[in-house]
Amino acid sequence: MQRFERSSTEMKRVQMSVNWMRVGLATSLTLLLSGVSGGALAAPPADPPRPMPSGAELPVTPGEQISISTKAMVSGAARNGVRVVSPAFAAEGTLRMDDRLLTAVVTVSCTAAAGSYQVRFASPAGEENVPGIDHLWGSVRVAPVEAAEREACERRVAELPPVSQEEHWPEDIGWPATPWDVRSVRPGERMTASDGVAMASDGEVTLSSPAFTRSVVMHGAKLVSAVVQVRCDAQPGLYVVRWNEQGKSAKIWARYRVVDTAAPGCQDPVVTPRASAVRWSAPWLLGGAAALTAAGAVGYAYLRRRKASR
DSSP, X not given: OHHHHHXXXXXXXXXXXXXXXXXXXXXXXXXXXXXXXXXXXXXXXXOOOEEOOTTOEEEEOTTOEEEEEEOTTTSTTOOTTOEEEOTTBSSOEEOEEETTEEEEEEEBOTTOOSEEEEEEEEOOTTOOOOTTTOEEEEEEEEOOOOHHHHHHHHHHHHTSOOOOXXXXXXXXXXXXXXXXXXXXEOTTOEEEEEOTTOOSOTTOEEEEOTTBSSOEEOBOSSSOEEEEEBOTTOOSEEEEEEEEETTSOOEEEEEEEEOSOOOTTOOOOOOOOOHHHHHHHHHHHHHHXXXXXXXXXXXXXXXXXXXXXX
16 A cells, blocks of 8 residues: 555656656747847847948948948038938938937948949038038949849838937037937936027927926027926927927927836925916906905995994
């Protein structure tokens, strides 16, 4: 009897070991499949754009992304917004400020024939033939590819994320330098918004944004500005600032990015009535108090007369 009980116990232990092995195998298969389908073990993202030096002829393949970088006003009259063009590109690029460097990202067209193509700087969109901007940067030499490779190139390029329009200007330059000058700010922090091109006069513009604690009016003698504060409960993400000018349609004027979370003890300021509203209400309050005082005096005199006549 004891031998039977021992053998039964050993069988249970073996069965438990088999069950644990099955669980481990299932877990391993799940992790492997998640890697294939884009999970934690997925293949790394595409390579970053390859830099193209000035004056070089860069060998490229259709569908490849390249980057052009230069300091402002060094290569010709290069500045923010200057276009980078070439017959070999799927679309023209735009130089955008990245700290103290101007950078454009472009993609070699999947239909570009094999050969050498110039890469040039051109005037910003909306500006025609600005002196000094048209400038030869270099050239690209497109490698020959088969038709099947071009089809694969089209699919690969279609999956690429759009080139970011965000600009990152140095901190010592007033915000916003352009509508895409995206500065980072934590919830509860303040920023100074300045109109650097004298677009409006004192008190004519109100700035509003979903993450602001309140809308603010811009003031100033020559160049107007305002101090804005981000709500303590603002969620991380990209936000727009609307320029609301008297007598004109509202427009997107600036952008900023909320990052991280608020500092401990963060509190939004209490919104108080504007001084003008208090000044307008004061005469009515004083007038009402005076009327009540006068009515009280008349009533008191009437009662004294009635008592004296009795």
